[in-house]
Amino acid sequence: MRLLVVEDEERLAAALRRGLQAEGFAVDVAHDGQQGLEMARHGGYDAMILDVMLPRLSGYRVVRQLRAERHWLPVLMLSAKDGEYDQADGLDCGADDYLTKPFSYVVLLARLRALLRRGTQARPAVLTCGDVELDPAEKRVTVAGEEVTLTTREFALLEYLIRRAGQVVSKTELLDHVWDAALDTAPNAVEVYIGYLRRKIGRERLETVRGSGYRLAAAGTGH
Amino acid sequence: MRLLVVEDEERLAAALRRGLQAEGFAVDVAHDGQQGLEMARHGGYDAMILDVMLPRLSGYRVVRQLRAERHWLPVLMLSAKDGEYDQADGLDCGADDYLTKPFSYVVLLARLRALLRRGTQARPAVLTCGDVELDPAEKRVTVAGEEVTLTTREFALLEYLIRRAGQVVSKTELLDHVWDAALDTAPNAVEVYIGYLRRKIGRERLETVRGSGYRLAAAGTGH
DNA sequence: TTAGGGGCTGAGAAGGTGCTGAGAGCCGTA
């Protein structure tokens, strides 16, 4: 496991390096935000421990920039401030966890382990299922390489189904998640939109499981 | 987004429900560990907020049990203790994040959002018995590698039997659990459905124990 | 061997579930 520590306080940086190396991690240290961002971009790290207050580029900006460039490595933020809004900001800008200085080394380790256990693959930029590809950021869908245009609702429906690819998703679940919970829409609307989707992405890719819901056929499903 | 809040203090539970609903979440509340576990098992939640100190079943045990059953929904733990080792325990037993009471509502929201953004990489359990496999989430059954399509009732029946694989299950027990308790269905319906199942999964896999009930042949039946 | 009871199954009635075409309401654009 290779970690990147971005921390400008010499003593803390050295302590972290020693401690984490003792735990068996490979540790690299960057001393300002700019340098940290460049090293993280390069890849090869399993997680990043990132101070908020950094010379040249703040920790917030580092995370935001990384996420914008679609780098999803787990980030644990450290901050000397302990106002609650800082924590909220840190998490909202894309960090995975947040620790307030002074922190306990035991807690740091536990959180780091939780982060690593969770892994990186949580947020793929493009969702795929068989020959169906859906890009949430660009709102674009291709089927067997051909671009397909969907309306907003159709897109939201397919997005939810593809995130649950292979699983059966009930109509009420779809109503809850794809339609606005406040409005109560008739379940028949789901059927109608399933119909629209089928015409656009191909009938065989979207199965009905009678009495239970719908299932987007998983890749390589034997039939 | 649908949340499950497991919290026994009435006032806190009510406050969480109100606050989260105001944020646009659909919120269900359970008041003890056992109930929470059952609701979480049922699925349909995008995340769970879980107190550690609960009647009947502690938060630790709830998470551990869920993970053992391969439910991966994101869990945010709440605790009144604030010893650092408790935090480490909570994370190590499978929770995704940890908050100490009293906590700030803003922080809770931010952490929750971080958790939801991360999403759940679900992989639910598959029940097997010999060469029969049943996947509750995908509503899919294979026998000796061949996919078999079952109706809802047939599926529910097989699911109950496979959870009791090797044990004799009486007709009244099946009526209670597989059929709606409210309706009183004739015991003969069970016989009829056992018949349907046999045709689909193979006669020899489902024994009749005259006068007692039915038994799904345990693994290693072949001799 | 026979009687009785438990279990099995084919047939069919009743109701449920899902699909579709038509069209109303709404909104943004020409």
Added chain:
DNA sequence: TACGGCTCTCAGCACCTTCTCAGCCCCTAA
């Protein structure tokens, strides 16, 4: 204002599921 796209409702249809019934088979025990 007219048009077109999107969303959603409605009603009708086709098909599937569920469950009951009646008759039969088979096991068990006297």
